[in-house]
Amino acid sequence: MGARAEAAADTRRRVVDAAADLLRRRLRVDIRLEDVAAAAGVSVQTVLRVAGSKSELFRVAFEQLLSEIAAQLDGAAPGDVHAAVRTWFDHYEQIGDVVIRGLADETGPAVVFPILEVGRARHRQRVEYLLGPLLAGRSPKKRAVALDALVCASDVYTWKLLRRDFGRSRAEAEATMRLMIESVVGRH
Numbered sequence: 276m277g278a279r280a281e282a283a284a285d286t287r288r289r290v291v292d293a294a295a296d297l298l299r300r301r302l303r304v305d306i307r308l309e310d311v312a313a314a315a316g317v318s319v320q321t322v323l324r325v326a327g328s329k330s331e332l333f334r335v336a337f338e339q340l341l342s343e344i345a346a347q348l349d350g351a352a353p354g355d356v357h358a359a360v361r362t363w364f365d366h367y368e369q370i371g372d373v374v375i376r377g378l379a380d381e382t383g384p385a386v387v388f389p390i391l392e393v394g395r396a397r398h399r400q401r402v403e404y405l406l407g408p409l410l411a412g413r414s415p416k417k418r419a420v421a422l423d424a425l426v427c428a429s430d431v432y433t434w435k436l437l438r439r440d441f442g443r444s445r446a447e448a449e450a451t452m453r454l455m456i457e458s459v460v461g462r463h
Contacts, residue, residue, distance in 0.1 A: 283325075289315040290325045294336035295343075298390070300373060306333075337390060344397075351405055356460075359405040360429070360452050364445060367434040375435050402426050409460040421459055428455035 276284070293314035297306045308329055312319045326332035347366050351358035367374075377391060399422075406425050410418045427433065429452060437448035 286315075286317060286321065287325045290317065290322050290332070291335050291339060294326075294332050295339045298333065298336050298340055299370060308332075340390070341393065341397075348401060353405055354408045356406070356409075356453055356456050360449050360456070363429055363452070364434065364449055367431055367438075368445070371431050371434050371438075374431050375439075378431075398430065399426050402429055406456065406460065424459045425456060428452060428459060 290311060293311045294306070297310055297314065308319045308322050311332065312322045315322065317325075322332065323329075326335065344366065347369075348362050350362045350365075374394065402425050403422060406429075407418075407422065410421050413421060433452060433455070434448065437443045437451055438445070441448075443451065
């Protein structure tokens with residue numbers, strides 16, 4: 276790759292990283308291109324040249340954010356409650372407050388709805404992948420009810436209640452979440 280191509284790739288990376296960082300902190304579509312340009316150290320014109328449009332820029336930034344989250348949550352094996360809770364807390368400790376603010380403002384016009392919807396769907400998939408094996412032998416109806424309970428027990432709102440509202444230490448909050456999960460799966 277020549278120097279010019281490397282510089283263009285570096286500029287693109289800086290622009291997308293800046294947009295992803297702003298999304299990570301705000302989860303809102305009212306992020307201005309001027310904010311992205313300032314964070315990337317380029318002009319708005321350069322942002323548009325690199326991305327094509329604001330919607331395309333945030334689509335790419337959103338994909339980057341999803342990849343980062345997936346990598347962050349990839350530290351637990353199916354059936355390992357301790358590791359599952361630890362990876363959720365690692366994730367929630369980093370972006371939980373931003374997610375809670377986004378959920379609180381969910382009906383506002385500036386919230387990034389796809390992020391919230393994808394987050395809900397991916398959380399449920401992750402719970403089913405990690406904790407579903409612990410529900411073996413249950414009827415489909417009882418398994419579905421237990422899975423709903425596990426989704427709730429491991430949700431970001433549960434983290435918020437334990438850490439922010441109740442003021443529990445991370446260790447105490449993790450122990451409480453594990454207790455809820457183990458109660459649902461019958462290992463308490």
